[in-house]
Amino acid sequence: MMHSLIQLSIAVLLLPLLSFVVLIFFNRRLPRGGDFVGLGLLGTSLAISLYIFWNVIVQHYDPAFSVAWNFTWLDFGNVPGVGPLQIKMGIVIDNLTAIMLAMVNLISFLVHLYSTGYMHGEKYYGRFFAYLGIFTFSMFGIVLSDNLFSIYIFWELVGLSSYLLIGFYFHKDSAADAQKKAFLTNRIGDIGMWLGILILYSQFHTFGYQEIFDHIKNGDFHMSQAWLTAAGVLLFMGCVGKSAQFPLHVWLPDAMEGPTPVSALIHAATMVAAGVYFVGRIFVILTPDALHVIAFIGAFTAFMAATIAITQHDIKRVLAYSTVSQLGYMVLGLGVGAYSAALFHLLTHAFFKACLFLGSGAIIHAMHHEQDMRWMGGLYKKMPWTFATFMTATLALAGLPLTSGFLSKDAILAGALGFASVEGGGIFYLIPALGFGAAVLTAFYMGRQIWLVFFGESRTHLKPAEEHGHDAHAAHGHDDHHHEVHEVAWNMRLPLVVLATLSVFIVFSPDPLDGGKGWFMHLIQTPATVVASTGAAHEGAGLHVPEAGKLLAEAHTDTQHVEAAASHEAEGHGPVFADPRQAEIAHMTHENHYTAIKLSSIMVVIGIGMALIFYVFRFIDPDKTAQAIRPLYLYSFNKWYWDEIYDATFIKGSILISKILAWFDTNIVDGIVNGVATIFRKFAFANGSFDKYVVDGLVNFTAFTVQTTGAVFRKVQTGKVQTYLVMVVVAVLGYFAFYLVHLMK
Amino acid sequence: MNQLTIAIIFYIFAAVTVLSAAFVVFSKNIIYSAFSLLFTFFGVAALYVFLSADFIAVTQVVVYVGGILVLLLFGVMFTNTIMQTGLKADVLHLVPGILLTLALIAGMLFTFYTTGNWMPGVMQLNGSVVESIGLETMSRYMLPFEMVSIVLLVALLGAAYLARYDKAQKK
Amino acid sequence: MLSLIVFLPIIAGLIILAVPSSQKQIIRIVSLLAALGQGVLAVLIWRQYDPTMAGIVAASGGSPFGSFQMIEKIPWISLDLGSFGPLNIEYFLGVDGISITMVLLTALISAIGVLSSWTIQKQVKGYFILYNLLATAMMGCFVALDFFLFYVFWELMLLPMYFLIGIWGGPNREYAAIKFFLYTLFGSVFMLLVMIGLYFSVIDPLTGHHTFSLVAMADQANYIKGAILGPDSVTWRYAAFIVLFVGFAIKVPMFPFHTWLPDAHVEAPTPISVILAGVLLKLGTYGMMRINFPLFPEVFQAGMYVIGVFGAINIIYGAFCALAQQDLKKMVAYSSISHMGYVLLGLAAANSEGMLGALYQMFNHGTITAMLFLLVGVIYDRAHSRQIDKFGGLASYMPVYTGFVTVAWFASLGLPGLSGFISEAFVFVGAFREEVTRPIAIVSVLGIVFGAAYLLWSLQRMFLGKRKPDALYDLEVDAHGHEHIHFHDWKGKLDLDARELTMLIPLGIIVIALGIYPMPVMGLLTTSINKLVQVLAPVAMSAVH
Amino acid sequence: MLTEQLLSIGVNHFLTISVILFALGMFAVMTRKNAIVILMGVELILNAANINFLTFSKYNGGMEGVMFSLFVIVLAAAEAAVALAIVINIFKTFKTVDVSSVDTLKE
DSSP states (O other), X not given: OOOHHHHHHHHHHHHHHHHHHHHHHHTTTSGGGXXXXXXXXXXHHHHHHHHHHIIIIIISOOTTOEEEEEEEEEEEEEETTTEEEXXXXXXXXXXXXXXXHHHHHHHHHHHHHHHHHHTTTOTTHHHHHHHHHHHHHHHHHHHHBOBHHHHHHHHHHHHHHHHHHHGGGTTSHHHHHHHHHHHHHHHHHHHHHHXXXXXXXXXXXXXXXXXXXXXXXXXXXXXXXHHHHHHHHHHXXXXXXHTTOTTSTTHHHHGGGSOHHHHHIIIIISHHHHHHHHHHHTGGGOOHHHHHHHHHHHHHHHHHHHHHHTTOOBHHHHHHHHHHHHHHHHHHHHHTTOHHHHHHHHHHHHHHHHHHHHHHHHHHHHTTSOOBGGGOOOOTTTOHHHHHHHHHHHHHHHTOTTBHHHHHHHHHHHHHHHHHHHTTSGGGGHHHHHHXXXXXXXXXXXXXXXXXXXXXXXXXXXXXXXXXXXXXXXXXXXXXXXXXXOXXXXXXXXXXXXXXXXXXXXXXOSSTTOGGGSHHHHHSOOOOXXXXXXXXXXXXXXXXXXXXXXXXXXXXXXXXXXXXXXXHHHTTOOOOOSSHHHHHHHHHHHHTHHHHHHHHHHHHHHHHHHHIIIIISOSSOHHHHHHHTHHHHHHHHTGGGHHHHHIIIIIHHHHHHHHHHHHIIIIIIHHHHHHHHHHHHHHHHTTOOSTTHHHHHHHHHHHHHTTOOHHHHHHHTTOOHHHHHHHHHHHHHHHHHHHHHHHHO | OOHHHHHHHHHHHHHHHHHHHHHHHHOSOHHHHXXXXXXXXXXXXXXXXXXXXXXXXXXXXXXXXXXXXXXXXHHHHHSOOTTTSOSBOSSSOHHHHHHHHHHHHHHHHHHHHHSOOOOOOSSOOOSOOHHHHHHHHHTTTHHHHHHHHHXXXXXXXHHHHHHSOOHHHHO | OHHHHHHHHHHHHHHHHHSOTTOHHHHHHHHHHHHHHHHHHHHHXXXXXXXXXXXXXOOSSSOTTOSOEEEEEEEEEEEEOGGGOXXXXXXXXXXXXXXXXXXXXXXXXXXXXXXXXXXXXXXXXXXXXXXXXXXHHHHHHHHBOBHHHHXXXXXXXXXXXXXXXXXXXXXXXXXXXXXXXXXXXXXXXXXXXXXXXXXXXXXXXXXXXXXXXXXXHTSGGGBOXXXXXXXXXXXXXXXXHHXXXXXXXXXXXXXXXXXXXXXXXHHSOHHHHHHIIIIIHHHHHHHIIIIIHHHSHHHHXXXXXXXXXXXXXXXXXXXHHHHHOSBHHHHHHHHHHHHHHHHHHHHHHOSHXXXXXXXXXXXXXXXXXXXXHHHHHHHHHHHSXXXXXXXXXXXXXXXXXXXXXXXXXXXXXXXXXXXXXXXXXXXXXXXXXXXXXXXXXXXXXXXXXXXXXXXXXXXXXXXXXXXXXXXXXXXXXXXXXXXXXXXXXXXXXXXXXXXXXXXXXXXXXXXHHHXXXXXXXXXXXXXXXXXXXXXXXXXXXXXXX | OHHHHHHSOOHHXXXXXXXXXXXXXXXXXXXXXXXXXXXXXXXXXXXXXXXXXXXXXXXXXSSHHHHHHHHHHHHHHHHHHHHHHHHHHHHHXXXXXXXXXXXXXXX
């Protein structure tokens, strides 16, 4: 008996697929390219998933809520050594799923709506909606699936749809390159993830999350703990690829070659967040070592991307790098064990970043595909709606109080601080440090962007003529003469407004300073880890557990903590964990909450201040500064040269290897073969007749291999019956001889 | 006739057969070999008589001497390039050929004599076999007999067809 | 039933023999009917087949034929060899899970092949006679349960292939044909030796005589002590295994013996490439599963690791070579080398997941590669060239074709939702499960990335971007600003025409359907595979935990 | 003893003759170029076979050998006819009866 929610969620899952199937085949026959089909089906599924949201989140307001259903997908029968083996596919709905489902579906719907305006007049208009359909389908798949196998399937499917959508303008070489790059980079991440899955499967012969967790909890993991850590890190590699973490972050900025709605939907809000979601799903099996790796990668990514973002000119690239940076935050959050904070940031970020991208899309649309911020400016009076929404989202991104971004980002940073203090400081303080650094930079580059785009006077005329319209793509209906820049139509404005509204704190938490008081933090709580962090397996734990104990001790001594702990309970900051390490982190996170608030607010102010100094009041001329620190500037402007490095090493390298191997194949391996063949010919030439030499060569070859004398066999090849007769007689004589010998004995 | 005379006659015919056969094989001139083949056939026929297969002997004379040999001679006449083509083949020259042949003879005889001595069976064919041949032909060997006749017919037709004067070639 | 499905094409061939060679259409239709008949029979067999019966070896106690199905067993040749005892060869057909999938595949691919042979103009009669002979031989190989019979079909397959490549092939066809011929003959000569050796070391429990029956051979109890390949002559058994393995590995083709494949493919006409990649390569691995491994299980267990290593080499090496190719067809050829590597890897794992993955991969590779070669053929018909760099931007002008190419390419690079993924996935699952093959599996995973690399790269160079300056088609813009292209001296439809669609659509549907729900095929396999694993690798059971 | 053997004509004598005939025929077939001589060799071989048949059928009783030799003769006749026809055709085509020069099949 299926739970009604399950049935509904299946409907939600399949409607976008239906839209894909209909549109991919019939988009040319349907009026308006069939966009209404996509819209209609997405609207329906939006309604359903909002109902699910309502049902799960609002009606049962229960952190532990979960509904699961699965069916046997593959039946391997009675496998020797394993017993009956079945591969199940299934759906699990808990709070996280419900929230993600609603979020993805909402943004996807808004993007559909937006695209009816933005993509209007495209040659493959209908196909665009088809692709959006299959993307949404696979995204739902990721969110709903209850096992590693199916999530891997949908994981690659979103990769595919991202590939298709990035390459939507496939006649542009840059787009074609970008889509290939994106797919391959993701593939690299995916094989890591796949190996991780294999490690777990090889132990438990199941892909289901819950079974795996239970098995590990019961200590059925028979390989060394190092393998478990490896499994964690490898699974995280999938996230590294999808969520564009260092070192696989390079594809995301290039992915901006895709149409802007796509960038908003896939490369800002949903798909890239899938990585974080996935790590969240498998959070409980991550060993402390794995978590450390994750935390450092996240922190580094957050910082690096932010430094790159401050020097980019392309409005979308700035946002892309900021996305990378924000994803870094989320990963950092997971790494430091601030599970709910990270997922919270995922949610908030999805809304405001989608808003930003759609906003930038609106600007680009209005500017006739001008993407370079240097040639914008002074748009705020021309496009008031866009400006307002963009501004709101920017503030959220920068993490100013009263915005959703503030709540989540602050929670993460608090977590980072707590983590650092628990892990015993030292190198671990690098993580919050990088986090705060990134916060400064975020505020700075967003301030810069706002100023360059909306304020000042229009600089379109400054644009050098030859560059003019060089970004505009041929297939697009617009010509490149400058009309007056105007506000976009309602169907593009509405999404902006909705998303901007969702970037305000009140949606998530009554208290503008503490997300912990909000419903999200209540419903999504850090699950208890299933891996024993103590014990010989994890040497790090051996170090910090004693001092963790000490901390606990002093914590209990001071009374002020007790009520803190009480309030902590009251605020529903999750259970007190069995695992000492998690308990410590949770505790210290709470301790550091207000520190984090203060620090991050300061950072934001600094950042915005710098932006003002540089771009508004022009106390310092940015260009001069750039000249002054040219190497640094170039280093940042060229994205730390990652692309160049990878191109020089991996890409060139593998192509070189392939060339070498191909040469080896044709000249050595095949050469040997042909060499043997030529030996055949040598024998064969003795036979005179040319055209059958290879066949003779074969006969001689076999003859020689069975050690008959070559001379006779050359004679054989005359094609004369008499010769064969002679052979027969000789053979008969041979028999006689044999018989004679036989008699002798 | 006592055993001795029989033996002598046998040896004479045997000699005739063998020698003429040898001459058939070794003679340089194909006409001669054709004619000496005649003697070989006669000799063999005689040996058949010794084997108390008189009917076969007669058939031998009629068919071989009367038929095949004549055919052969016609062949020889027809392809009148007798003198031109040396008879020796390039495959195997005379000496190795002879050696091979001798070896063959030796081997076979050796085998014959070593695989037990050939005891005459208890009952042997004696006198004429004509009657029994008739019976056998009409009873047990009915089908083969008919078959053979058909084969012969077909073969002769085929031969005639193959060898017939072909206009297409002459033009 | 099985005899019918095997010899139906031959019958068609005889009919064609009677048809005057001017009646090309009749000839084509006759062979098409034969192929379709095969298809229908295959489906009937599939329906009748009972997936709960294992096959592989004689069922303990139960039917003497092993739990094979649709048995047809009559004495074929029986001579008295005096001191050697009686030589009795049987005409022994039967199917189990392993062969029935291959039977289905063969029927499918043969039909597709006939359709794609429609464009052959040169000596149609001879072509189709040979083609039908080939079809019979392939089908026979998959259902023969008597080693001698198998060998006969195996050799019978060689001849028509030789002529089909050597007469209807490309410019360098003789070379390719001879190469193919030499390679395969080389392999089969040794197979013959081993076959005879086996004959004299196996006693059929039913008759008490020596036998060629594979079912009897697969049961180690039937081996005579002290016989040349008896249980105690270890050295000879190893030698026999290796020789036999090489014989099959040449067909697969495995790394050092693979060089005939690219040449053969590049020279062969499209339908023959389809047959070659779709079915013939499978014979190698099928032979391993049916003959090589079950007959020498202990040697196989010793050799698992090596086989796995060769599989990994195939995967990586093939992918790299494909990456470097300029000729599209050659790239696809190397890609199938790479993909057959997965099969080898799966077999090496010797557990159910791996073997299942391997066999499923054989099936999927059959369909997918058939698609790939058909698509290559399509562009070759139009442009008379396969140089990847001589196109570009085709996606704008041949959308349907591009669509199919995308499906096929992504199926080949193992995209989830398409059948190729599942087989590769389970090959890895199986290989990773065994300590022995785990490192190999970890290395081979790289193949996934490089596979994606060469496929996407070629996709981009041919279909995306803009028309290359030296492209093989002309581009013209009409008054409305619409662009049209046309290939030199190509009169037909620019995009796929009806015949090509009828070939591609079924394959596409199969690829997608089996990617979403593989049980229809996998369900046939599981019992047999599990049984096979039991026969092969008791070690596999202890390997877990 | 030896004389005894020589005088009592028995199986061995006939076998010996047939062996010699056979060998000679073989020799002809092996070494001669001229197709007609080869034919003669074949005839010799057939005769040798016949002798064996008859010998064994005589010393063993039974008619099989006799009948068989009869058939052999008939078939020999047929064979000779066809063979000669072929030879004549060959001669028409190649203007020679040299078998070693008739190797068109080789190309």
